[in-house]
Amino acid sequence: MLLELEDVTAFYGPVQVLEGVSLAVPEGGAVGVLGANGAGKTTTLRAISGTVRARGGIRFDGRDIRGMRPDKVAALGIAHVPEGRGTLTDLSVRENLRVGAYLRKDRKGVAADIDYCLDLFPQLQHRIRSNGSALSGGEQQMLAIARAVMSKPRLLLLDEASLGLAPGTAKTVYEAIGRLRTDAGLSMLVVEQNANLAFTLVESATVLETGRSVLTGSTAELRGMDEIRRAYLGG
Numbered sequence: 001m002l003l004e005l006e007d008v009t010a011f012y013g014p015v016q017v018l019e020g021v022s023l024a025v026p027e028g029g030a031v032g033v034l035g036a037n038g039a040g041k042t043t044t045l046r047a048i049s050g051t052v053r054a055r056g057g058i059r060f061d062g063r064d065i066r067g068m069r070p071d072k073v074a075a076l077g078i079a080h081v082p083e084g085r086g087t088l089t090d091l092s093v094r095e096n097l098r099v100g101a102y103l104r105k106d107r108k109g110v111a112a113d114i115d116y117c118l119d120l121f122p123q124l125q126h127r128i129r130s131n132g133s134a135l136s137g138g139e140q141q142m143l144a145i146a147r148a149v150m151s152k153p154r155l156l157l158l159d160e161a162s163l164g165l166a167p168g169t170a171k172t173v174y175e176a177i178g179r180l181r182t183d184a185g186l187s188m189l190v191v192e193q194n195a196n197l198a199f200t201l202v203e204s205a206t207v208l209e210t211g212r213s214v215l216t217g218s219t220a221e222l223r224g225m226d227e228i229r230r231a232y233l234g235g
């Protein structure tokens, strides 16, 4: 397994918000995390990227990364695209992409990956000199993903990439994420409220309820469950 979480708990100050989250992402795999608002999806990603205090087992490529500083986690090859996108709004699109690659020394590789990202998201090509703040919500989401790709990660953590986007834009974004899998074999952990969209991408998913993993299954298994259909698939 590339990433393994075993019985992870997490805390904001004294308040415990995760109570036993377990999941695994195989090398090259895409795994979903489903759950209602407040279930602990974002906190799970934060526990991995080192931005919230956590206990339990968090292993990446066999190495214990729990408690590691966020910059160290990023340097190991874990890129976190946060909820709300985190686009740097006072920088241009090109500058945002360069920031994503700040740890890399291979200038030719960086230039090639900027071209790759602009091919992946042609809309960004047209906005290359625009300020992040001038972009639409969809373009900001594309830029946040592209910036993560620029760090050449082994694992992408995606937090609700479809949130607030028109359905057509969300579909475009998820098609591009799908290409990242087929082109680059990028592994990913995908948090989504829109399970229909997530299921176009992931092969398995874990369901969180009030900070616990309550169910894990293949996409086909989960689609077949009445309670999943009712809670997450709109009927």
Ligand SMILES: Nc1ncnc2c1ncn2[C@@H]1O[C@H](COP(=O)(O)OP(=O)(O)O)[C@@H](O)[C@H]1O
Residues within 6 Å of the ligand: 012, 015, 017, 035, 036, 037, 038, 039, 040, 041, 042, 043, 044
């Ligand atoms: N910074 C914070 N301080 C205190 N509690 C928080 C903080 N962020 C989130 N929480 C609480 O932790 C729980 C899980 O939140 P979160 O991981 O954001 O859920 P989700 O992403 O599934 O909506 C919620 O009850 C939320 O209110």
Ligand SMILES: [Mg+2]
Residues within 6 Å of the ligand: 041, 042, 043, 083
């Ligand atoms: Mg969240």
